[in-house]
Amino acid sequence: MVSVALLSTPWPLFNRPSIQLGALKAFLRREVRGIFVDAHHVYLGIAGTLGYDLYNRISVRTWLSEAVYGALLYPERQDIISRLWHKRPSRPRKPGFDEICRVVREASKAFIAGRDWKAYQLVGFSVCFGQLTSALYFARKIRERAPSLKIVFGGSSCAGDLGRSFLRAFPDIDFIISGEGEEPLAHLARWVASPGASDLPAPMAGLFFSGDDGSIPSEKSSQVPGLDDLPLPDYEDYFRQLDSLAPRKHFFPEIPVEISRGCWWRKPSPLYHHRGCAFCNLNLQWKGYRAKSRKRIISELKTFAERYRVLSVSFMDNLLPMDQSVTLFQGIAQLGKDLRLFGEIRGTASLAELAAMGSAGMAEVQVGIEALSTGLLRKINKGTTVIENLEMMRNCEASDMPTLLANLITQFPGSDEKDVEETLINLAFARPFRPLKVVPFWLGYGSPVWNAPARFGIKKVYNHPLYSRLFPPQVMGTLLLMIQDYRGSLKAQDRLWQPVKKAVKAWEKAYSGLHRGAKSRPILSYSDGGDFLIISERRYASEDMNHRLKGSSREIYLFCEHARSTAEIVGRFGGLGEEKVLPFLNMMVEKKLMFREGERYLSLAVPLRGYMRRRA
Secondary structure: OEEEEEEEOOOOOOOOOOHHHHHHHHHHHHHOOOEEEEEEEHHHHHHHHHOHHHHHHHHOOHHHHHHHHHHHHOHHHHHHHHHHHHOOOOOOOOOOHHHHHHHHHHHHHHHHHOOOHHHOOEEEEEOOOOOHHHHHHHHHHHHHHOOOOEEEEEOHHHOOHHHHHHHHHOOOOOEEEOOOOHHHHHHHHHHHHOOOOOOOOOOOOOEEEOOOOOOOOOOOOOOOOOHHHOOOOOOHHHHHHHHHOOHHHOOOOOEEEOOEEOOOOOOEOOOOOOEOOOOOOOOOOOOOOEEOOHHHHHHHHHHHHHHHOOOEEEEOOOOOOOOOHHHHHHHHHOOOOOOEEEEEEOOOOOHHHHHHHHHHOEEEEEEEEEOOOHHHHHHOOOOOOHHHHHHHHHHHHOOOOOEEEEEEEEOOOOOOHHHHHHHHHHHHHHOOOOOOEEEEOOEEOOOHHHHOHHHHOOOEEEEOOOHHHHOOHHHHOOOOOOEEEEEOOHHHHHHHOHHHHHHHHHHHHHHHHHOOOOOOOOOEEEEEOOOEEEEEEOOOOOOOEEEEEEHHHHHHHHHOOOOEEHHHHHHHOOOOOHHHHHHHHHHHHHOOOEEEEOOEEEEOOEEOOOOOOOOO
């Protein structure tokens, strides 16, 4: 028998099991005869010891999370790393950094001391964003207790040349899995289980190790052909660990569910000829796009809810599949379970798709808005326009629709005064809707910008300088790391986008001020009287306003709940003629009750009651 330990070290979200560990454990148990697999959600124990609130505040900030275990990994650099910590404005003020490190060190040592690592032949680490120094720390300490143990790293932070650089820099790592983990990890498990195994495993795409002949290119990987063929992820270890915590530490976790792998939005850019969003590096570990069948997805949700007695589900997809999504979410709704779902979608999801999601229990959607300038959207290759983004934001503001979570990217290299000016103008039309979160652009390894920097005005790319606070110079010299930096117009971009940041802060203040009450209404809504329409406009620090539309004005406004071209509107209301329609539309735009982009118009008010209705 071969015994394998799978570890996910801090700092993933503590309130859900690791989908990586769950999926790999289930696959190994099915594919490798006589195997024993332990899945250790190390981060859950550390979170329980630190306190969930403090853990969460650290886990959502990459430099904070890497700093804690960086100080444990290199204690001689404690002072340097402490200065990095104290310069981060998002750091917790109490307890201090040294105390946090002490608590984490003791909890980590207790975990390591509580297991017989010599009983395993192979230990695998899932290494994603913010987990590098913690995984390295645990690998070193486990290696000290079991020198002959084979250690493998995999996950999104190990893809391609990133992983190869880890092999050069860190002698505690024996193998790197680049890309999807199931087949290469099973290959390694069979190798260590074989009596009289050769010194090295047979070559396999996506498996790197010291001493390999380098014949497998870094971009190659091994993937399962169909996701429906995968076994159901096994989360039993996480729930047993949660049950073992003190009663005051118990909570109802979220279940991670995977519908697809990869991203179906990988269209070539008309400007730069790259594929996918220019800033995105989320798909380094996947090649192509694969999705599970509707039947399999619904079956998984039903099984997880009944097996673990939880109703909160996070879809882990980079992008939910939108083909047949209406029937998928209708099928989920028919399960008759009060699920609370979260997923990521594009800004082009239709009203019918959102309504189906809402009826199935989709509480929040992370939407790829990213910009309120169509020129900038074109530069980052979103494949969307501002009017589509505003339609999505408005639809999510209506009752019984998922709550919208979305970012506004600033300081994108190559953005200019025109992009900022357009953004500021369009922000005034977005103010009735949930504010976007300002996210300054950061350069990620493997993104289209990183692969073709000159096209975006970037002169040189390199590891982010803050990594040099974490790792000694001799290690930094061999590493390639996820967060990159660049030489270009960084300071100019920061100055350029300051007015947008200021405008978004005012937007946040007004929106929160108008939604303080538990029963607060939408900021811009309408009530339909059948042959007239009353639009209510709530205003911050000013008197509210009402507008009444009658007859054809009402009909035009409702017709434009979906973005319509001038030709469509005139065609629908041909008896009025363009000379009557355009003055009304322009008046509505001037009052910011409608939005215009080119020749297309969108009504911005949401219905005060019930679902947003699709109007033909």
